[in-house]
Amino acid sequence: xxxxxxxxxxxxxxxxxxxxxxxxxxxxxxxxxxxxxxxxxxxxxxxxxxxxxxxxxxxxxxxxxxxxxxxxxxxxxxxxxxxxxxxxxxxxxxxxxxxxxxxxxxxxxxxxxxxxxxxxxxxxxxxxxxxxxxxxxxxxxxxxxxxxxxxxxxxxxxxxxxxxxxxxxxxxxxxxxxxxxxxxxxxxxxxxxxxxxxxxxxxxxxxxxxxxxxxxxxxxxxxxxxxxxxxxxxxxxxxxxxxxxxxxxxxxxxxxxxxxxxxxxxxxxxxxxxxxxxxxxxxxxxxxxxxxxxxxxxxxxxxxxxxxxxxxxxxxxxxxxxxxxxxxxxxxxxxxxx
Amino acid sequence: xxxxxxxxxxxxxxxxxxxxxxxxxxxxxxxxxxxxxxxxxxxxxxxxxxxxxxxxxxxxxxxxxxxxxxxxxxxxxxxxxxxxxxxxxxxxxxxxxxxxxxxxxxxxxxxxxxxxxxxxxxxxxxxxxxxxxxxxxxxxxxxxxxxxxxxxxxxxxxxxxxxxxxxxxxxxxxxxxxxxxxxxxxxxxxxxxxxxxxxxxxxxxxxxxxxxxxxxxxxxxxxxxxxxxxxxxxxxxxxxxxxxxxxxxxxxxxxxxxxxxxxxxxxxxxxxxxxxxxxxxxxxxxxxxxxxxxxxxxxxxxxxxxxxxxxxxxxxxxxxxxxxxxxxxxxxxxxxxxxxxxxxxxxxxxxxx
Numbered sequence: 187x188x189x190x191x192x193x194x195x196x197x198x199x200x201x202x203x204x205x206x207x208x209x210x211x212x213x214x215x216x217x218x219x220x221x222x223x224x225x226x227x228x229x230x231x232x233x234x235x236x237x238x239x240x241x242x243x244x245x246x247x248x249x250x251x252x253x254x255x256x257x258x259x260x261x262x263x264x265x266x267x268x269x270x271x272x273x274x275x276x277x278x279x280x281x282x283x284x285x286x287x288x289x290x291x292x293x294x295x296x297x298x299x300x301x302x303x304x305x306x307x308x309x310x311x312x313x314x315x316x317x318x319x320x321x322x323x324x325x326x327x328x329x330x331x332x333x334x335x336x337x338x339x340x341x342x343x344x345x346x347x348x349x350x351x352x353x354x355x356x357x358x359x360x361x362x363x364x365x366x367x368x369x370x371x372x373x374x375x376x377x378x379x380x381x382x383x384x385x386x387x388x389x390x391x392x393x394x395x396x397x398x399x400x401x402x403x404x405x406x407x408x409x410x411x412x413x414x415x416x417x418x419x420x421x422x423x424x425x426x427x428x429x430x431x432x433x434x435x436x437x438x439x440x441x442x443x444x445x446x447x448x449x450x451x452x453x454x455x456x457x458x459x460x461x462x463x464x465x466x467x468x469x470x471x472x473x474x475x476x477x478x479x480x481x482x483x484x485x486x487x488x489x490x491x492x493x494x495x496x497x498x499x500x501x502x503x504x505x506x507x508x509x510x511x512x513x514x515x516x517x518x519x520x521x522x523x524x
Numbered sequence: 525x526x527x528x529x530x531x532x533x534x535x536x537x538x539x540x541x542x543x544x545x546x547x548x549x550x551x552x553x554x555x556x557x558x559x560x561x562x563x564x565x566x567x568x569x570x571x572x573x574x575x576x577x578x579x580x581x582x583x584x585x586x587x588x589x590x591x592x593x594x595x596x597x598x599x600x601x602x603x604x605x606x607x608x609x610x611x612x613x614x615x616x617x618x619x620x621x622x623x624x625x626x627x628x629x630x631x632x633x634x635x636x637x638x639x640x641x642x643x644x645x646x647x648x649x650x651x652x653x654x655x656x657x658x659x660x661x662x663x664x665x666x667x668x669x670x671x672x673x674x675x676x677x678x679x680x681x682x683x684x685x686x687x688x689x690x691x692x693x694x695x696x697x698x699x700x701x702x703x704x705x706x707x708x709x710x711x712x713x714x715x716x717x718x719x720x721x722x723x724x725x726x727x728x729x730x731x732x733x734x735x736x737x738x739x740x741x742x743x744x745x746x747x748x749x750x751x752x753x754x755x756x757x758x759x760x761x762x763x764x765x766x767x768x769x770x771x772x773x774x775x776x777x778x779x780x781x782x783x784x785x786x787x788x789x790x791x792x793x794x795x796x797x798x799x800x801x802x803x804x805x806x807x808x809x810x811x812x813x814x815x816x817x818x819x820x821x822x823x824x825x826x827x828x829x830x831x832x833x834x835x836x837x838x839x840x841x842x843x844x845x846x847x848x849x850x851x852x853x854x855x856x857x858x859x860x861x862x863x864x865x866x867x868x869x870x871x872x873x874x875x876x877x
Contacts, residue, residue: 258765260765262764262765272625272643272644272645272653273653274622274625274643274653274656274657275625275626275643277622277623277625277843278623278624278627278840278843278844278845279626279627279844279845280687280690280698280845286692286693287690287691287692287698288692289690289692289698289840289845289847290845291764291839291840291843291845291846291847292620292622292623292766292840292843293764293766293767293840294620294761294767294840294841294842294843295618295619295620295841295842296618296761296816296841296842297761297767297770297771298620303620303621303622303656304655304656305654305655305656306622306653306654306655306656306657307622311766313765315692315698315764315839315840315847316692316693317692317693317694317695317696317847318693318694319694319776323693323694327693337690338628341638343638343639343640343665343666343667344637344638344666344667344668344672345667345668345672346667347667349628349638349640349667408645409645410644410645412610412642412644412663412665413606413608413610413612413642413661413662413663414661414663415644490642490665491626491640491642491643491645491665492645493645494625494626494643494645495626496626496627496628496640498640498665498667
């Protein structure tokens with residue numbers, strides 16, 4: 187299962203090589219060309235000889251992770267986050283570093299003062315234990331600058347849900363791979379981008395050299411659909427269909443494009459929802475501002491507990507996102523105008 | 525060190541750890557423990573509170589030595605089911621709320637149900653994440669609608685954290701509920717060793733229940749046995765970067781032998797003597813009062829029991845990544861066997877004050 191394969195790979199911002207390798211293997215038989223650009227984006231051309239508008243679909247390969255920043259004299263590893271991680275989710279978890287497993291523990295409850303239990307552990311207080319007895323031993327296995335990843339299996343949860351890490355944005359990579367395996371009479375370019383989590387870096391480069399006429403961003407996005415959160419703050423709700431972005435911190439999406447997507451969804455009976463929240467952003471933020479400006483859409487799969495060791499998403503949202511983008515691509519260039 | 529013994533000990537520890545048995549709900553562990561002790565003991569039996577006894581007869585059998593290690597783990601319990609499909613929970617035993625976010629759990633309903641304890645996405649944090657999230661504010665996500673949840677889960681169902689053991693450098697392993705299933709593994713190693721060494725006294729290795737809620741299994745099992753000598757085997761905090769000044773015992777330096785009012789001085793002395801004689805590494809573990817282990821209950825059983833405590837060093841106690849050195853487990857089991865084999869035939873005379 188592609189989603190499982192891709193989410194269980196490790197690749198954070200600037201270290202996406204494993205993802206690139208597997209995507210290349212997956213796509214080779216189906217596409218016209220695959221190449222890696224100067225920043226590491228995997229650029230895939232499908233039917234690139236066709237005349238007409240150039241459509242770029244983008245999904246980012248990188249996930250949030252931890253960078254090893256120091257090794258203590260006792261052989262413990264200090265770290266900083268790559269991308270947005272709430273340090274509270276790190277406590278009492280295993281992590282993978284290179285070929286090793288390690289743990290992020292915490293001072294036992296018995297040894298804490300009652301007040302300590304009310305305070306979140308800060309990232310500076312945490313460290314990874316790999317079982318090394320001294321700095322010299324740890325250095326044989328881990329270098330400063332190496333990355334530690336969440337250690338979580340992707341598996342079904344309840345009825346129709348998946349639990350795992352890195353849904354943001356391997357769910358987008360999964361969708362884009364499935365789309366590139368199909369055939370559309372279009373000049374279609376798939377851009378698997380790098381470094382989204384540290385500031386949409388790869389997408390900036392991809393948009394510049396691809397110069398598309400239309401860009402569609404496929405994302406795993408925030409859902410705060412949780413017990414203690416009021417409905418107004420949910421942003422998205424898993425199971426209610428792909429989320430269409432209207433506005434986020436980085437982009438105002440064109441109403442005339444959105445309107446056409448809504449009409450297509452309704453015509454084809456595909457459920458959808460709006461991404462109701464103005465925080466966060468995605469590769470659209472840099473792509474829509476590329477060169478003279480690019481008409482841009484963002485379609486996302488809602489993920490609860492995004493950027494954590496165990497996110498939750500609905501399989502139906504993945505399938506409906508695929509159906510929606512498929513409907514858009516089929517209606518270009520005659521019906522869908524941009 | 526015998527590698528086969530250590531690797532079979534690790535295998536037993538993993539099976540115990542990945543199984544579930546919150547205090548009062550230990551019965552799922554019973555078949556596993558019984559099967560493991562059966563070949564090593566003359567009789568294996570259980571009692572009303574679920575304690576499991578493995579009785580190995582000595583050559584003389586006039587005195588009874590009780591070993592005790594608890595098999596229960598801390599856990600969670602279903603407190604309510606929200607219409608929105610999230611499950612509210614409370615704790616059983618000393619659970620640190622800061623260790624729960626983004627954990628995977630198993631809810632033991634009519635059938636086991638996988639769940640995730642949710643966490644607020646960092647994009648939406650309003651308080652910069654400075655406060656610990658309270659248990660009351662957490663919900664378990666099982667990916668099921670309310671009606672479906674009601675078919676399999678009800679208030680009062682027990683919840684365990686889900687963690688597969690992992691192996692680290694230097695024969696360290698990490699996982700959940702090593703407190704105190706590592707102690708159960710120690711008792712198995714002790715009985716294995718006693719197959720090879722002659723011992724005068726009967727040994728009853730008791731896998732106890734409900735320790736995390738006040739050594740309740742130890743209270744009844746020690747009453748039942750009324751042993752002549754009792755040794756509790758538990759885990760103790762091992763030094764980590766954030767416990768300097770609070771903790772002195774270290775991982776990999778051998779069993780920690782406790783000294784203090786909870787322990788008979790002669791038991792302590794004899795344990796040290798055995799360790800020195802058989803070249804088993806050990807550490808001294810001063811406990812000025814309540815030990816917080818089964819030893820606390822055993823000592824005041826019936827007319828009183830001379831008691832000792834041997835502890836396995838462990839990092840990050842009561843988290844799902846409790847970290848332990850397999851060599852410490854094997855050393856602890858061996859030390860107990862040598863200690864038992866070395867006890868004089870006239871035990872009563874020896875332990876009189």
